[in-house]
Amino acid sequence: MSTKLREELLWRFAKTDDPEIDARQQRILEVLLSANPQMKQRLVDEGRLEGRLDEGRAALRRVLAHRQIPLASEDEARIEACGDLATLERWLGQALTALSAVQALR
Missing domain, CATH: 1.10.8 (Helicase, Ruva Protein; domain 3)
Structure with a gap:
């Protein structure tokens, strides 16, 4: 991943108090996690630990x-x-x- 792309992602997922932006970010993360079940399981396992x-x-x-x-x-x-x-x-x-x-x- 390029530095520019990484910076843009971090900018787009910056903490916000806007509920609409927060909801959009959550939907994006849900889609990404559903597309990558191994990462989702890893995060679940880390949370359980x-x-x-x-x-x-x-x-x-x-x-x-x-x-x-x-x-x-x-x-x-x-x-x-x-x-x-x-x-x-x-x-x-x-x-x-x-x-x-x-x-x-x-």
Whole structure:
């Protein structure tokens, strides 16, 4: 794709407060996604993973809060930055018996 075409697409799909333009952009995206089911599935899969990561982070925080284990700002940042579901699940299991955030997040 040429730089000029890319710039034009970005311009045409810029964020807008105009509901008519927003609706037109949505229709265009729907057509493009229906023409490319693999990309649509990829986006769905990415959305599901993000949802599971968000749920994992929230569950971990709930368990730690319920167990009255305080989180330092570095611990919060580490939890928020974690993009690996297996790590979040491991931390959640460790949080069930940990005596500190350090033990839970090792």
